[in-house]
Amino acid sequence: MKSQIAAPRYSFTVRLSSTRRGARLARQLVLSQLDMWGFPYGSPIAEAAAAVAAELSINAITHGRTRGRDFGLNLTRTTRTLRIAVSDTRPDRLPPEPGTLDVPPPDADGGRGLLLVDSLAVRRGCDVRDAIVKTIWAELALTQE
Structure with a gap:
């Protein structure tokens, strides 16, 4: 019988305060972790991942915050x-489905974050685990330079 070898898999998980400082830290932690995984600071994948993490984190503290509760960040890398x-x-506050977002007027203060995520990601989705937690995720295609 032929055995199958699983693709290498890496993951990183952290809980952060639901503040602007926590969202900034999420972006920095993504850059640091990707550098450790061989995607250096300034590389296209690191910059895209940092932008996606920043947008999802800002959305978590803006639209998903409950007083006294943190938000979680998880990175999972496959080949x-x-x-x-x-x-x-x-x-109870779900994001719009991918592909259903309208471009906001030029003078609007917000509404572009998930458009940016959708432009960088190959897939995006939302999982509701239970009555307390939801997870918004986005997947980026990896290409090693």
């Missing part, structure tokens, strides 16, 4: 993809 997942404590 082909990097999944960036951010969990918050507002499963």
